[in-house]
Amino acid sequence: MAHLVAPSLLAADFRRLDQAIELVNTSEADWFHLDVMDGSFVPNISFGQFIIEQIAAEAKKYVDVHLMIDDPARYIDSFARAGANGITVHAEACTHLHRVVQMIKESGAKAGVALNPHTPVSILENVIEDLDLVLIMTVNPGFGGQKFIYHSLQKVRQTAELITVRNARAIIEVDGGIGLQNAQKVLEAGARVLVAGSAVFGAEDPAGVIRELKAIAPNPIAYV
Numbered sequence: 001m002a003h004l005v006a007p008s009l010l011a012a013d014f015r016r017l018d019q020a021i022e023l024v025n026t027s028e029a030d031w032f033h034l035d036v037m038d039g040s041f042v043p044n045i046s047f048g049q050f051i052i053e054q055i056a057a058e059a060k061k062y063v064d065v066h067l068m069i070d071d072p073a074r075y076i077d078s079f080a081r082a083g084a085n086g087i088t089v090h091a092e093a094c095t096h097l098h099r100v101v102q103m104i105k106e107s108g109a110k111a112g113v114a115l116n117p118h119t120p121v122s123i124l125e126n127v128i129e130d131l132d133l134v135l136i137m138t139v140n141p142g143f144g145g146q147k148f149i150y151h152s153l154q155k156v157r158q159t160a161e162l163i164t165v166r167n168a169r170a171i172i173e174v175d176g177g178i179g180l181q182n183a184q185k186v187l188e189a190g191a192r193v194l195v196a197g198s199a200v201f202g203a204e205d206p207a208g209v210i211r212e213l214k215a216i217a218p219n220p221i222a223y224v
């Protein structure tokens with residue numbers, strides 16, 4: 001199945017938010033990726049439901065919300081109401097991860113779980129069948145424009161293996177330091193959704209980069 005490209009608006013110029021929304025709506029991009037940071041789970045604060053509601057009102061594509069917040073159970077319903085089509089919580093931020101996943105599903109959104117670079121894939125073993133998406137962080141969360149952590153390729157492979165062995169339906173998203181230089185490798189490791197912030201919005205021709213990311217043809221039997 002073809003892979004998806006999800007530009008992260010964190011790297012957009014918020015003075016020209018309408019242009020960033022228009023870019024995702026009119027380019028070959030598949031999803032909006034919206035990063036919510038609370039200044040506690042991660043050392044940075046971005047935006048919340050109020051901004052997401054306004055973006056979602058203009059979005060013609062799937063709205064993928066990545067919650068980098070402590071105890072996200074408190075806010076699942078409000079993000080769903082704001083227009084999130086998919087909500088991803090961090091395993092590290094949930095005491096009762098299984099319960100939070102059920103809350104997301106009950107809200108009507110697709111359910112995702114994200115793992116920080118140090119978190120083993122085995123944490124998903126008792127929840128994998130319930131997930132629509134697994135987000136493998138390929139940088140430490142909190143900031144755009146960081147360097148891809150090479151070791152995370154191994155985690156993408158392990159996640160793909162877990163999904164296959166358990167006959168689960170979840171797809172794998174990678175987030176952090178993704179661009180034309182490593183997209184082929186992460187796709188060959190088993191990723192299906194490429195989040196790209198600075199690679200897209202930092203480029204002279206963002207629509208062109210999205211087109212190039214979409215055009216990558218991974219070798220399905222590659223061993224990375």
Ligand SMILES: O=C(CO)[C@H](O)[C@H](O)COP(=O)(O)O
Binds near residue numbers: 144175178
């Ligand atoms: O979740 C994130 C950061 O925590 C962002 O989605 C990610 O950083 C995307 O930005 P870039 O592609 O520039 O690394």
Ligand SMILES: [Fe+2]
Binds near residue numbers: 034195
């Ligand atoms: Fe993200």
